């Protein structure tokens with residue numbers, strides 16, 4: 251393990267000049283060597299996505315208008331970010347360089363490679379602007395270009411050997427530096443073209459960087475004081491959870507806790523790098539520490555995932571037959587649609603998917619096995635904690651709390667960390683509030 255820390259700041263943490271100043275304060279007050287991973291300023295990636303869509307659709311006037319309004323935003327941003335004329339000149343130079351590239355896209359036949367390059371502009375600009383501000387404030391720093399070390403393979407999976415080797419090479423170029431800045435989200439793909447780690451991917455960058463340099467800690471700084479015991483967008487009285495294990499955190503991230511990109515736990519777990527979630531606006535708050543330690547056999551948090559479709563396949567042929575489930579699963583594999591929850595009875599199986607892009611084809615294929623029913627607009631409510639399935643009394647508490655909620659499916663015992671129920675999304679809020687009271691007394 252090295253003594254490097256990785257600190258990642260999301261879009262809202264760098265979205266205003268005053269917030270970026272705050273980030274600089276947090277970073278420069280953190281002792282020891284560190285790599286700062288930045289997202290694009292908030293709103294930028296959405297705007298770049300829109301420009302890309304407009305260009306793809308041939309709507310050049312719309313794309314141009316969006317580019318110019320983003321340009322104005324950046325000019326105003328830098329004006330408040332830095333004070334000295336020399337810093338303003340540097341910042342304007344950077345902004346002009348990137349917007350010249352974006353404007354040039356209005357004049358060429360647009361394609362997918364350009365889209366990816368366009369999407370990379372946000373992180374490229376935020377890191378350079380941050381570096382200029384740090385320099386003005388008197389802090390030495392070096393940018394580590396993510397496009398020199400962050401790479402994915404032909405399956406869009408991180409190319410860990412490449413990342414480790416090339417991040418090392420980049421770090422060794424600056425033996426005298428302690429403060430490094432790099433771009434979240436962007437990477438090279440197997441064709442050596444600019445690509446990205448999908449929306450929200452800066453968290454993933456941070457944990458990959460942390461794993462690649464055996465960091466002592468990865469901190470994900472955002473606008474909330476850690477992972478909460480329940481969805482703060484739906485339930486008013488929630489509280490941060492101080493400690494979570496990697497497994498608990500990945501269940502929560504996957505099942506809807508928006509604070510963390512679900513894939514980002516994996517490298518941290520594999521390389522055993524603790525991940526701390528922190529609040530930029532409230533740096534003293536402890537936040538949430540995610541590590542290999544499994545503490546407290548109790549439910550620690552609830553997350554909910556909407557947009558779930560439940561599918562039931564009923565067939566008398568399932569009775570005493572083997573191979574039935576495997577044939578059902580083959581259908582989902584064929585249409586590349588992951589299954590989230592599954593329950594079976596002797597003559598029927600119910601399962602859920604969160605992506606219904608290929609639903610019609612899936613249903614057509616499933617008709618061959620029996621009668622198929624579909625329930626859209628469902629939510630998975632996932633309750634997570636270490637060893638919860640072995641703890642006495644938890645199930646009773648859950649179902650007492652949910653006595654007024656119609657439940658479509660239950661998943662219990664699949665892992666020792668998770669108990670999930672499926673209900674119509676219209677009941678989600680009521681269910682989360684009832685569980686908040688029943689399980690946490692809140």
Ligand code: ASP
Nearest residue numbers: 289295435449450451452
């Ligand atoms: N800027 C990218 C996005 O908005 C990546 C990130 O912020 O994590 O999705």
Ligand code: MG
Nearest residue numbers: 260450453509
């Ligand atoms: Mg994010």
